Amino acid sequence: MNTIVIFILKVVAAILFVAIYIVFPDTKENTVLLQAIKGGNTFLIPSIILSIIRFTVISLYNARHANKNVRGNFVLAINRVTSMVNAVLLVIAIMVGLGINPIEFVTSLTIVAMAIAVLFRDYITNLLSGLFIMFSDQLSVGDRIKVGDYKGRIMDINFANIVLQNEEDDIVMVPNNLVFTQAIVNLSAHRSQLFTIKFELPLSVASDIKTLEKEIIPILTNHPNIDQSHTPKLIVQEVGKDYVKYKFELYATTSSNRLHRDIENEILREILLFEHDRIKSS
Structure with a gap:
């Protein structure tokens, strides 16, 4: 679905929730409905603001580099970060909708959170590595690279891995960590005749x-x-x-x-x- 359509739907839903709260006073007495409205707006309002910031940042970036041959994945990185923040907002909104205090919930699960961080250490480091790659200008979607034993064209970069298409047209998932632990050659960085x-x-x-x-x-x-x-x-x-x-x-x-x-x-x-x-x- 088009991002503009999604943005408009979010705005309409947020206005609808606020209107229900204001127009129908009985809403305050209906605990379930009140929590649902709070949960909905906990997600919608920050998400709308985030979308406006995202659009503004990307527009300024594109305008600034309109006449430059820009490498890197700034726009891709902004979109990935926006998606991640929206996912976090959605989880918080569900907690609020169910009447759970997110701060108290996180505090009570501190030890569990530490255990999860240890268990998912590789994924977390891959995620951080993915962010570094996206915001850098060393690699870009479309580049031909060689990292370790893998060689091919970058089709996508996400928080877990770099998606390569090799010379046999196979899709290879290269963990982001390899970029920082293996020698890497960007075959497209300096094109040669x-x-x-x-x-x-x-x-x-x-x-x-x-x-x-x-x-x-x-x-x-x-x-x-x-x-x-x-x-x-x-x-x-x-x-x-x-x-x-x-x-x-x-x-x-x-x-x-x-x-x-x-x-x-x-x-x-x-x-x-x-x-x-x-x-x-x-």
């Missing part, structure tokens, strides 16, 4: 690599989206029992990831045709 195309050929086909170079290099040197000031390089990465792994090092005309992928797909199709022809002729 240099990129690599990796491929593997059977040993029988790899022996005819000179022919491959003769067929592929002219395509690379005449490609409109490849920087011709740098000579394409074909590098042997690994020689196995029945295969050879290669990679091309190329410089594109821009640092666009999409352009890099398009060039890579085009070159890999040519390599597949080369491999097919050699296997067919053998």
